[in-house]
Amino acid sequence: MPSVEEWLNQYYPLRVREFITDLECLNLSLTGELDLKDFTNLKNFNCYNNQIVKVDASRCLELEELGCSDNQITKLILPPKCKLKELRGTDNFLMYVNFSALRSECITWIDLRDNDFSPQGIRWVTKLVNLERLMLGTTLETTHSLLEEKLPANWKNKYNRWTGSLFPLRNLTKLESLDLSLTNLTNPEYIPLSKLNWFRCRGSKVAEEIKKYKKAKENWVAPEFSPEKFAENGLKFIPNQCSSTTLLKRWKQANPKIINQALNERKTFWLMRNKKLFKKLILPTEVVDIIENHYQEMVETKLVANIQLTNGLK
Numbered sequence: 001m002p003s004v005e006e007w008l009n010q011y012y013p014l015r016v017r018e019f020i021t022d023l024e025c026l027n028l029s030l031t032g033e034l035d036l037k038d039f040t041n042l043k044n045f046n047c048y049n050n051q052i053v054k055v056d057a058s059r060c061l062e063l064e065e066l067g068c069s070d071n072q073i074t075k076l077i078l079p080p081k082c083k084l085k086e087l088r089g090t091d092n093f094l095m096y097v098n099f100s101a102l103r104s105e106c107i108t109w110i111d112l113r114d115n116d117f118s119p120q121g122i123r124w125v126t127k128l129v130n131l132e133r134l135m136l137g138t139t140l141e142t143t144h145s146l147l148e149e150k151l152p153a154n155w156k157n158k159y160n161r162w163t164g165s166l167f168p169l170r171n172l173t174k175l176e177s178l179d180l181s182l183t184n185l186t187n188p189e190y191i192p193l194s195k196l197n198w199f200r201c202r203g204s205k206v207a208e209e210i211k212k213y214k215k216a217k218e219n220w221v222a223p224e225f226s227p228e229k230f231a232e233n234g235l236k237f238i239p240n241q242c243s244s245t246t247l248l249k250r251w252k253q254a255n256p257k258i259i260n261q262a263l264n265e266r267k268t269f270w271l272m273r274n275k276k277l278f279k280k281l282i283l284p285t286e287v288v289d290i291i292e293n294h295y296q297e298m299v300e301t302k303l304v305a306n307i308q309l310t311n312g313l314k
Contacts, residue, residue: 003032004052014038021062025050036060047071068092069111078102090114090135093158099124111135112160113179121164122185131172136162137181137200166190166206170262180204188248189255189262199245207244210251 007030012020017038026048033054036042042060046067055068056077063079065086073092078084078101086109087102094115104127113135125134138159163184169175170190177198178191188206191199201207252259 001029001031001051004030004034004047004050005032008034064106082106085109087111092116096120102128104128104130107131108174109133113137113139113181114158115160116158117160117162119161119163119184122162122166122168123164124168125172126168129171130174132174132195133177134169134172134175135177135179136160136185137179137183137202137204139179139181180206187262188251189258191248193249193252196245196248199248201244201248210244210247 004025007025007028012023018040020039021041022044023036023039023042024046026046028050030047030050030052032052033056034047034052035056036045037056037059039045039060041062042057043062044065045057045060045063046065047055048067049070052068052071052073054075055066055073056075057063057066058077058079060082061079062083064083066078066084067086067088068076069088069090069092071092073089073094076089076092076094076097078087078098080101081103082101083106084102085106087107088109088111090111090113092115094112095118097112102124107128108130109132110128111133122136125131159182161184162180165187166180166185167187167190169178169192171192173192173194175192176195178196178200180201182203184205186205186209188201188209201210
């Protein structure tokens with residue numbers, strides 16, 4: 001099997017690389033490490049379905065779309081302050097990515113399902129307010145393949161171990177698709193529903209929290225999972241199924257106290273982080289004290305939670 005560097009040298013001599021804006025190497029069984037340092041004007045790159053173990057795009061400052069799914073990548077280096085709009089890297093062995101390189105005004109799509117991320121939170125997503133698609137889980141297909149031992153030995157126990165609160169999602173109001181399957185993320189009350197139309201959380205902590213509501217509504221079936229809909233598509237109807245998206249919406253409706261608390265926290269954080277505006281507001285002293293105390297309590301609570309998590313990982 002050819003290495004990816006040999007392939008590049010054969011088809012893209014050094015003298016032409018700086019003029020290349022689109023680069024694809026799909027289904028070629030390429031191996032080794034890929035350094036894109038000479039492709040300084042590259043905008044779109046895709047190396048789907050190879051055996052590449054490392055991708056270094058640190059000098060591709062114009063990069064807008066990066067696709068590296070179905071490889072064996074353990075290290076992915078993004079360009080600093082990049083213009084990346086889409087990042088697709090499913091079915092790899094990534095344990096960590098420096099997401100600080102992503103710019104909030106650019107990135108709209110992140111799909112990193114079926115990797116090997118170590119236990120870590122998702123604070124990095126807080127600023128990415130234009131995200132429309134965020135896929136962080138481990139898919140059911142991969143889980144079944146693992147159980148049936150169809151995959152290589154190095155795929156055993158391979159899944160994304162995201163953990164902590166979903167609090168960083170609170171301002172992602174453009175989010176349309178979200179996958180949290182088999183993650184340890186909690187607090188579904190922070191998931192914005194304004195545009196969400198696809199949601200998956202099988203085997204996750206979120207699913208456990210929502211399941212309590214599902215049990216209380218066992219006879220309810222979402223319209224899109226009605227026997228008639230199944231029959232129309234030639235499928236067998238399985239009772240008590242409903243879409244995760246619909247179930248999440250119903251769960252939120254059934255837990256107004258938790259949702260209101262989440263909204264109040266969001267408003268408090270916004271006020272305290274916009275202190276100039278906060279000072280201009282004409283508020284009674286007792287209201288100011290309540291807001292400041294509430295903010296301090298939240299900060300202390302999250303610090304304690306982070307310390308406990310850190311100690312647990314040592």
